[in-house]
Amino acid sequence: MxxxxxxxxxxxxxxxxxxxxxxxxxxxxxxxxxxxxxxxxxxxxxxxxxxxxxxxxxxxxxxxxxxxxxxxxxxxxxxxNHFTDNLVQELLAFLQAESSELEVVVCGLKSAYMLKSATQRFKEFSALYYFQLAELDSFADLPEDVIVKFALDVPVDQAPKVVADLNEAFKDQITAVSSGHGSIDIIIPGxxxxxxxxxxxxxxxxxxxxxxxxxxxxxxxxxxxxxxxxxxxxxxxxxxxxxxxxxxxxxxxxxxxxxxxxxxx
Incomplete structure (x- = not known):
C-alpha cells in the first residue's frame, strides 16, 4: 500500500x-x-x-x-543542512579566482543571492528558479543567512575542469556536480x-x-x-x-x- x-x-x-x-x-x-x-x-x-x-x-x-x-x-x-561560514568564504574566493566568466547564485535559507554585475541573461535565467533572490554589490555583503548550495554557470567547455578543480580543492567538504549546459551545483556531501x-x-x-x-x-x-x-x-x-x-x-x-x-x- x-x-x-x-x-x-x-x-x-x-x-x-x-x-x-x-x-x-x-x-x-x-x-x-x-x-x-x-x-x-x-x-x-x-x-x-x-x-x-x-x-x-x-x-x-x-x-x-x-x-x-x-x-x-x-x-x-x-x-x-548548511555549509560552515568559513567554507562559504573559501569557496567564494576560489570561484572568483577560477574563471572570470563564471557566474554564481549563493543559495541560502532566507533567500538566494547574486551579484548586481551578473549578466542580464543569467539574471533572467536565475529568476525562473529563485523567487527570493537578492542582488548584491559584492559577496562580502552577504546577509546573515545559512548557505545550503551554490549554483554556477560557466562556459560549457569549462564545466568539466571547474567541477574537477572544485572536487579536488575541497575534497570531502563539498560535492560539485554538472547538470549540463554549463550549469554546476555545489552541494553538501551525503x-x-x-x-x-x-x-x-x-x-x-x-x-x-x-x-x-x-x-x-x-x-x-x-x-x-x-x-x-x-x-x-x-x-x-x-x-x-x-x-x-x-x-x-x-x-x-x-x-x-x-x-x-x-x-x-
Whole structure:
C-alpha cells in the first residue's frame, strides 16, 4: 500500500512548458488526503519557487528543496543542512579566482543571492528558479543567512575542469556536480533528495516500499533507489532508467498523474 508519494518537478511532474494539469491533480490530491497519503515535492529548486505551484495546498505538502538540504512543511523548516561560514568564504574566493566568466547564485535559507554585475541573461535565467533572490554589490555583503548550495554557470567547455578543480580543492567538504549546459551545483556531501526523504519516512513511520517516487535526472537516483515503487519518466537519463524499477509515460503526457491514478485506485 502506498503511504507517501515523492515527485521531482522539472522534467517529471511539470511538462515542457513548466505546467501541470491542475484540474486532474485536484482529484488525485483529494484522494491522497482521504487515504492519508503524504505528498512530497523533491527538487533542486528553491522552496519559495516550489510552493508557488501549489497555491492553497502548500500547508498539506512537504517540500524537499535544494536537492535535500532543506525540508519545509507548513512554511516552517523541519530540517536543514548548511555549509560552515568559513567554507562559504573559501569557496567564494576560489570561484572568483577560477574563471572570470563564471557566474554564481549563493543559495541560502532566507533567500538566494547574486551579484548586481551578473549578466542580464543569467539574471533572467536565475529568476525562473529563485523567487527570493537578492542582488548584491559584492559577496562580502552577504546577509546573515545559512548557505545550503551554490549554483554556477560557466562556459560549457569549462564545466568539466571547474567541477574537477572544485572536487579536488575541497575534497570531502563539498560535492560539485554538472547538470549540463554549463550549469554546476555545489552541494553538501551525503545530503540528497534520497537521504532527506528517508529521514521523513523515519519520522512518519513509513517503510521505504510504501513510497512511490518519480524522477528523470541523476539528482533523483538516491530517491528512486529507496523503493520498489520507483518510476523513471519516459525522457530520463540512462542512470535513472537503470535505477528505477518501473517506467512512467512522458512528463508531457501527465505521466506522474497517470501512474498515481492507478496506484491510488
Amino acid at each position: 502506498i503511504k507517501a508519494v515523492a515527485v521531482d518537478m522539472d522534467g517529471t511532474f511539470l511538462d515542457s512548458q513548466g505546467q501541470y494539469d491542475r484540474e486532474r491533480f485536484e482529484g488525485i490530491f483529494q484522494t491522497m488526503l482521504e487515504k492519508d497519503v503524504r505528498f512530497i515535492v523533491a527538487s533542486g529548486n528553491q522552496y519559495y519557487q516550489l510552493r508557488s505551484f501549489f497555491p492553497e495546498k502548500e500547508e498539506q505538502i512537504t517540500f524537499v528543496s535544494e536537492n535535500g538540504a532543506l525540508i519545509f512543511k507548513n512554511r516552517e523548516v523541519l530540517k536543514e 545530503i540528497t533528495k534520497g537521504s532527506s526523504i528517508q529521514w521523513l519516512l523515519d519520522q512518519w513511520g513509513i517503510a521505504p516500499n510504501e513510497l512511490a517516487a518519480f524522477g528523470d535526472a541523476n539528482n533523483d537516483l538516491e530517491m528512486l533507489a529507496l523503493t520498489e515503487h520507483s518510476y523513471a519518466m519516459k525522457e530520463c537519463s540512462p542512470d535513472v532508467l537503470a535505477t528505477a524499477k518501473n517506467q512512467a509515460p512522458s512528463h508531457n503526457e501527465a505521466g506522474v498523474l497517470q501512474v498515481l491514478e492507478g496506484l491510488l485506485s
